[in-house]
Amino acid sequence: MPLSHHHPVDSSAVLDWYDLHARDLPWRVSPGDRRAGISPDPYRVWLSEVMLQQTTVAAVKAYFLRFTGLWPTVFDLAAAPLDAVLREWAGLGYYARARNLHACAQAVVKEHGGVFPQSSAGLQALPGIGAYTSAAIAAICFDEPIAVLDGNLDRVLARFYAVPVPVREVKDDLRAALQASVPKRAGDFAQAMMDLGATICAPRNASCLICPLQPGCIAAREGTPLLYPVKPAKAEKPVRRGHAYVMRDAAGDVYLQTRPAKGLLASMTEVPTSPWVAEPAEPDFPLTAEWRRCGSIVHVFTHFRLELDVWSAVVAPEGLEHGWWAEPATLGREALPTLFRKVLAEAGLS
Ligand code: SF4
Known part of the structure; x- marks a missing residue:
């Protein structure tokens, strides 16, 4: 079932919605500012994305403000003692991430003169930056036309296409379908889809009536959004x-x-x-x-x-x-x- 042959996501409806309803986040450049030529700071976007791997947006905000207060630039973070970084990270869990964060800041300073690489491929070569994080940073900061697909987006797309099988079985198809939908404003589109997954097409609640994807959404048409994503069958225990x-x-x-x-x-x-x-x-x-x-x-x-x-x-x-x-x-x-x-x-x- 190649989903990519199905209709793409209506990116202009998504962007129109985002222009009105974008969440105000401390690491985000609003769509209006973005249009006025202000670019997101890769350091702040990177920091937020690494923190968001651990926990929710609400919990990350305080950590983000504290980190950027102490270390406003990648140079400051790279120069900070590892102990201090680990101490500030406490509560976010997974200390390996904090070590990688510090190592990454040092690599950006030592190997790239303090300037983050401007492509997902270049970013992925840095410590602790995987496929998802590199795509997110490259799209948000440099408008690289790349699909940014995380668990929230899996859910949105599983509903949009009424995917009848567990998403892990069609991950490549979902990525191709999303990739085919990425517009010129790739960064705003990625953030818009994140916001949609967090607020409108949420795990236990789908607000289809106010969703910009609703006209093309098969699950909404069927009236059964919460049936998706289909859960993998649990192996029965003896x-x-x-x-x-x-x-x-x-x-x-x-x-x-x-x-x-x-x-x-x-x-x-x-x-x-x-x-x-x-x-x-x-x-x-x-x-x-x-x-x-x-x-x-x-x-x-x-x-x-x-x-x-x-x-x-x-x-x-x-x-x-x-x-x-x-x-x-x-x-x-x-x-x-x-x-x-x-x-x-x-x-x-x-
Ligand atoms: S229309 Fe409903 S199910 Fe479809 S993407 Fe929007 S909120 Fe989710």
Whole structure:
């Protein structure tokens, strides 16, 4: 399904919308200023794009203002001690990014005289700048006619073309379709599409009535924008089933034991269970007693999903040598994994 053979995105409608509704962002040159000949500062655009890889626009604003206050130019950032950069980065996570940020500033100063390369290919050769970031900077700063496609745009385009499969299966087609739509004002178009994805065609809300893409949007026409992007089918985990036995003595104490030293949940505390098997089996109670079925619980491990029927009984403690009896009030201090906390909760003990 080559989407590129479908209609392109109506870039002039998108730009008209952007001219009226562009978000005011501290690293952005407004469309009016851009038309008046003011160019975005690649240093500021680069800094914002690296920060935006971590978190939302709202969270990035404060970091951006602080960084540009301390280090207004790439020369200032390159000359800053790495420690200071890492300290200011704290809270954004992924310190490797901050190290790359610093290394990139130094490379721009040392290898390029403090001037960022003016093409996506040149930018991509710098530390920490990947395909997306280089395209974004090249489009925004130098109007390079290049498709700037991130996760938000994947969603917008998946809706626009009503893509019936998960986007990762048609990524190249989406890129080609977007590439075919890039107008002369490539930078404003890239930013307009980012704004659209953030505000109008948002993950849990599509405001089709005020969207400039609406006339050509297939999902909007079908009235089903939120069905896209289609989610990849999750591989079904195998199911194992079993029974868990919550035994209490006459005083109300609960019988616990230690799991084997090897294997899943090794050496942690448990109540006895049957083997966990694929086919449902009858319970094999550890003691004869009046067993009562309390309910069942589900717990999902990395490789399988476990469903346990939970049984409880008051028992005479003979014949249970390996474990110990715990007062219900002390259960919080036992090394019980979540699975067994669920079991005990199902039996009315939590
Ligand atoms: S018309 Fe609706 S679904 Fe289509 S791109 Fe706009 S907001 Fe998204």
